[in-house]
Amino acid sequence: MNCGANNRFLALDAFRGIMACSVVLLHTTVNTPWLASSPVRNSYIAVDFFFILSGFVICMNYADKLEQVVDLKKYVIKRFLRLWPLHLNSLLFLSFLDFIAFRFGLGADTVVFSDIVSFAKELVLLHVFMPEVGMHWNFPAWSISAEIVAYLVFAFLVFGLGNRFIYGLAAVFILSFFSVFCEIDTKALRATTGFCLGAMIAELFFRRRIYEYRFPSILEVPALLLLFTIFAFYKKLGGIAYPVMLMSFTAVVTIFAFEAGPISSALKAWPFQKLGLYSYGIYMVHSLIMKLIDKLISVLEKVIGVPMRVISPFPDFREGKLLLDSGSFFMNSLLPIGILLLVIITARVSNKIIEIPWIKKAKEITSSVR
Numbered sequence: 001m002n003c004g005a006n007n008r009f010l011a012l013d014a015f016r017g018i019m020a021c022s023v024v025l026l027h028t029t030v031n032t033p034w035l036a037s038s039p040v041r042n043s044y045i046a047v048d049f050f051f052i053l054s055g056f057v058i059c060m061n062y063a064d065k066l067e068q069v070v071d072l073k074k075y076v077i078k079r080f081l082r083l084w085p086l087h088l089n090s091l092l093f094l095s096f097l098d099f100i101a102f103r104f105g106l107g108a109d110t111v112v113f114s115d116i117v118s119f120a121k122e123l124v125l126l127h128v129f130m131p132e133v134g135m136h137w138n139f140p141a142w143s144i145s146a147e148i149v150a151y152l153v154f155a156f157l158v159f160g161l162g163n164r165f166i167y168g169l170a171a172v173f174i175l176s177f178f179s180v181f182c183e184i185d186t187k188a189l190r191a192t193t194g195f196c197l198g199a200m201i202a203e204l205f206f207r208r209r210i211y212e213y214r215f216p217s218i219l220e221v222p223a224l225l226l227l228f229t230i231f232a233f234y235k236k237l238g239g240i241a242y243p244v245m246l247m248s249f250t251a252v253v254t255i256f257a258f259e260a261g262p263i264s265s266a267l268k269a270w271p272f273q274k275l276g277l278y279s280y281g282i283y284m285v286h287s288l289i290m291k292l293i294d295k296l297i298s299v300l301e302k303v304i305g306v307p308m309r310v311i312s313p314f315p316d317f318r319e320g321k322l323l324l325d326s327g328s329f330f331m332n333s334l335l336p337i338g339i340l341l342l343v344i345i346t347a348r349v350s351n352k353i354i355e356i357p358w359i360k361k362a363k364e365i366t367s368s369v370r
Helices: 012-024 043-062 070-101 109-115 117-124 141-181 185-209 217-259 262-267 270-277 277-303 327-365
Strands: 309-311 321-325
Touching: 012 043, 012 217, 012 262, 012 270, 012 277, 043 141, 043 185, 043 217, 043 262, 070 277, 070 327, 109 321, 141 185, 141 217, 141 262, 185 270, 217 262, 270 277, 270 327, 309 327
Parallel strands: none
Antiparallel strands: 309 321
């Protein structure tokens, strides 16, 4: 999720891109053992990293800019137009693919295709209010809907409490955290927990410097190892997995926000920064690419009369699902990288033709808001 900011944290931008790529690999259906490894299988928790990072960046950029009603209007317009246009275009393209698949018998889900009500609900990002919405069409969009709720909670806390908004953040964090921890696990609560946590980090360590402590650069290596460990062993942590994950992600965001070490310097390199720039597109268009590949494989199988997919051989991982199989272990190992590159290229295009024009349009609109 691209948070867009004036206060740039380049190392964190890179992490956002890396996390988006991890989600792509999580949803890639290729018959190769490394996709079934724990770090990839647990990549769904990257969304929580997004929420913490969003809270941090939004707080750094908007905590002093929400004093009047007109400020709230501008904030809502900017955030909505940052997220919704790409969501809309992805949704329309996915619906077009479903129509083509339905029309030519390529395995379209006719129930989904005919569910106009579901489409309308997802179109206006009602995922968090209606549990049945969010997995039918562009499934990653549920987190965008949840993040919008977190945006609004933050805005009203800052507007209502002024300089004391951190106390409101703490209260909301405690309530939402324990709700999720006690398995009242709504999408909005999960987003709000991470978002408030990220915003509190920004307020404590960077904006007001309530705690004048600067993490030494030597902590970057342990932080990176901690991040990998959480992804590798998340499910094995059992009941403490969620709080440990939140604390670990919080530590990583805080340490790398200082950009004081060699890893931060490496993350400022061009490839990582481009991943950060395209991260929202990578996250939002990858399901579109996955569906397009699936339909093309269906066509090829019919044309050549040879199956190109096998049932997943991995226990507890995509059991019963069809996985793309080239017949070569080496090619199967490389295919996910090729698919990821295709997603990144598509995200680059969407950034230029959808995201950037709408960012400019949002500035034009908000400049006239009174």
